Amino acid sequence: MNMKRRTFLTAGAAMTTVAIHQLWNPRSSFAQNGKVLNLYSARHYDADNQVYEGFFNKTGIKVNLVEASADKLIERVRSEGANSPADVIVTVDAGNLWRTQQSDLFQKIPMSSLLYSRIKSSLRDPDGYWFGFTKRARVIIHNKERVNPADIARYEDLADQKWRGKLLLRSSSNVYNQSLVGSIVAADGESETENWAKSVVVNLARRPGGNDISQIKAVAAGEGDLTIANTYYLARLANSSKPEDREVASKVGIIFPNQRDRGTHVNISGGGIAKFAPNPEAALQYLEYLASPEAQQIFAGSNFEYPVVDGIPMNSVLTGFGQFKSDPLNPKVFGEKNAIALQIMDRSGWT
Numbered sequence: 001m002n003m004k005r006r007t008f009l010t011a012g013a014a015m016t017t018v019a020i021h022q023l024w025n026p027r028s029s030f031a032q033n034g035k036v037l038n039l040y041s042a043r044h045y046d047a048d049n050q051v052y053e054g055f056f057n058k059t060g061i062k063v064n065l066v067e068a069s070a071d072k073l074i075e076r077v078r079s080e081g082a083n084s085p086a087d088v089i090v091t092v093d094a095g096n097l098w099r100t101q102q103s104d105l106f107q108k109i110p111m112s113s114l115l116y117s118r119i120k121s122s123l124r125d126p127d128g129y130w131f132g133f134t135k136r137a138r139v140i141i142h143n144k145e146r147v148n149p150a151d152i153a154r155y156e157d158l159a160d161q162k163w164r165g166k167l168l169l170r171s172s173s174n175v176y177n178q179s180l181v182g183s184i185v186a187a188d189g190e191s192e193t194e195n196w197a198k199s200v201v202v203n204l205a206r207r208p209g210g211n212d213i214s215q216i217k218a219v220a221a222g223e224g225d226l227t228i229a230n231t232y233y234l235a236r237l238a239n240s241s242k243p244e245d246r247e248v249a250s251k252v253g254i255i256f257p258n259q260r261d262r263g264t265h266v267n268i269s270g271g272g273i274a275k276f277a278p279n280p281e282a283a284l285q286y287l288e289y290l291a292s293p294e295a296q297q298i299f300a301g302s303n304f305e306y307p308v309v310d311g312i313p314m315n316s317v318l319t320g321f322g323q324f325k326s327d328p329l330n331p332k333v334f335g336e337k338n339a340i341a342l343q344i345m346d347r348s349g350w351t
């Protein structure tokens with residue numbers, strides 16, 4: 001198993017990594033003093049270490065981190081059952097939050113929580129099982145030399161035959177594109193979305209593959225004119241210490257699609273309290289901390305994600321992207337439409 005467990009100690013202390021199978025039973029040891037939070041997270045960003053540190057400084061509660069992909073975390077918590085040490089489960093993409101909820105691994109967050117006032121209803125589960133803590137827009141990235149941004153305004157335009165052989169996309173196995181297609185199904189209906197997906201596949205310059213960063217690099221290199229990627233990946237390249245990354249970022253431009261209609265597809269990273277959390281109070285404190293100005297600023301300033309709370313200062317790379325209108329569709333719908341989105345991508349030959 002690839003899963004790692006890190007024990008967060010104090011500011012500046014070394015992180016220790018041990019294999020999970022070497023651990024003793026955390027329910028009988030960590031859980032007793034109430035000063036520990038067992039966090040299962042599919043986020044894998046260095047900036048999050050600052051969040052654990054900030055939470056410790058504020059509350060004296062240590063974060064014990066189990067880090068793995070959403071699939072592995074869900075599988076693990078499910079197999080641990082009522083003995084799971086997980087207090088909080090955090091994932092990226094609402095599709096994964098929805099799957100965690102469908103697997104009955106979250107408990108309802110009390111209505112009295114500060115979270116309901118800090119996080120608007122379009123960024124949390126309507127039934128109160130999970131909350132979004134960061135936003136990421138899934139935008140069109142274009143090669144500046146080859147594309148006039150005025151020539152494309154909507155995700156729907158990616159199907160236009162003028163982009164034949166010019167489009168780069170990552171595979172349909174990735175949840176980011178599944179959620180995007182789910183949002184298009186919600187807006188345009190199933191048959192229209194399937195027609196769109198078929199034309200999009202015809203427009204591909206190469207077989208889908210690679211991650212968001214590799215799509216952006218390929219667009220900069222002229223292997224295609226357009227791709228779709230999450231905003232923080234471009235921000236990371238633009239802010240990189242490597243000149244070659246900044247060069248890539250300088251060759252591409254960002255288009256926020258659907259500004260004249262429903263708005264750009266925005267997804268979230270978020271989390272909730274595990275159903276059998278041994279430390280539910282610490283879990284709620286942690287989630288509330290994630291919505292605090294301090295944590296929001298770490299996410300926005302160091303990981304280039306958009307804050308979910310208004311009035312948080314943003315990294316200049318993000319403000320440089322400009323303001324945009326977001327699709328207000330509740331992220332729960334990405335989960336509900338996931339199965340049909342996958343079928344459509346499959347039938348369209350989006351491999």
Ligand SMILES: [Fe+2]
Binds near residue numbers: 092230
């Ligand atoms: Fe990502």
